[in-house]
Amino acid sequence: MIDKHTIALISIIGCSLDLLGALYLAYDLLGGEHGPLRTLTRAVTYGGLFGVGYGLGLGPIFVDEGTRSILGDRAKAQHSK
Numbered sequence: 001m002i003d004k005h006t007i008a009l010i011s012i013i014g015c016s017l018d019l020l021g022a023l024y025l026a027y028d029l030l031g032g033e034h035g036p037l038r039t040l041t042r043a044v045t046y047g048g049l050f051g052v053g054y055g056l057g058l059g060p061i062f063v064d065e066g067t068r069s070i071l072g073d074r075a076k077a078q079h080s081k
Contacts, residue, residue: 020044 023044027037 020048 023037023041027041030037
């Protein structure tokens with residue numbers, strides 16, 4: 001049985017890829033390099049690439065700090081009881 005959070009994540013990823021495909025189709029249909037979607041398409045593409053790159057590179061650092069912060073707060077709250 002697949003967890004409902006996994007299904008939701010797969011659904012969100014699929015919708016995001018559908019949106020990206022629609023953006024590229026509209027870019028192509030509305031004139032390509034000289035069309036009105038050029039800036040938006042470039043911003044979404046570069047933003048996604050840089051986001052994935054920074055997420056893979058710096059993600060473990062931020063996840064580790066966030067986990068330590070959350071667990072530290074819970075440990076303090078549990079210790080004070």
